[in-house]
Amino acid sequence: MAGGISLKRSIASSTAIDSQLSLKLEAAAVSLGCRPDNQVKPQTSRDLMKLQHGMIYSVLFLLFGAEGVAQAQEVQTERRSATVxxxxxxxxxxxxxxxxxxxxxxxxxLKILDAGKHGKVQVIQEKVFPNFERSNPRFKCNSRKVDGASVYYTPSTKFTGSDKIKLRESSESEASVWEMTFRIAVVD
Structure with missing residues (x-):
């Protein structure tokens, strides 16, 4: 049909979704009462794009839930060290x-993935001082406390040596996800 797009064609044409997932999406759409041959007529190309993205994200949400969609984000890894x-x-x-x-x-x-073996890890939501580089437009914020989170580490009594902990950090929107591994040196 000229000017229309079928549900089946819109899902199958998405380059961001592989063919196996496309079949799952189509099956989920059918189970929701949408027939693959149903015609939806967007008014503009922008409407068409919104419709395609809306259908894909709606079905992904139904298939995997909010956490499954967020997990699709690339996880950035960092290694850090601390001396306590x-x-x-x-x-x-x-x-x-x-x-x-x-x-x-x-x-x-912040979520503790591995609390280590020789201490206690706590995540506390509290006011913190940001630490932006001078070239960042947010550099002026470094002088005032803002809402944030702190990670505290308390080594076991009389322990000296090294420990390792792992954290996952994301924003509320989960636009970015980081996994951080900390090597902690515990000294007298």
Whole structure:
């Protein structure tokens, strides 16, 4: 049909989805009462694009839930190190997401994936000082506390040596996801 697009053709034509997932999407759409030959007539090419993306994300959400869609983001990995004194609670990481006017853009979400073997790890949502480079438009925010999160590490009593912990960080929207591995040196 001229000017229309079938559900089947819109799903199959997406270059971002492989053919196996395309079949799953089509099956899910059919199970929701949409027939592959149903015609939807967008008014403009922008409407067409919105329709295609809306259908794809709706079906992905139904198939995998919100967490499954977010997991599709590329996970960036980082390695960090920290030195702490035995017997003391120490901040080893702080995070914040701020807009250029220093207002809160999002609250960091930090999850402990591996708490290590020789200490205690705590994630606390609290006010923190950002740490932007001078070239960043948010550099002026470094002088004021903003909503954020801190990671505290407390080594086991009388322990000295090394420990390793792993965290996952994302924003509320999960636009970016990081996995960080910390090598912690515990000294007297």
């Amino acid at each position: 004194t035995t017997g003391s609670r120490t901040v080893i990481y702080q995070s914040s997401f701020v807009d250029p006017d220093c207002s809160t853009a999002a609250i960091p979400r």
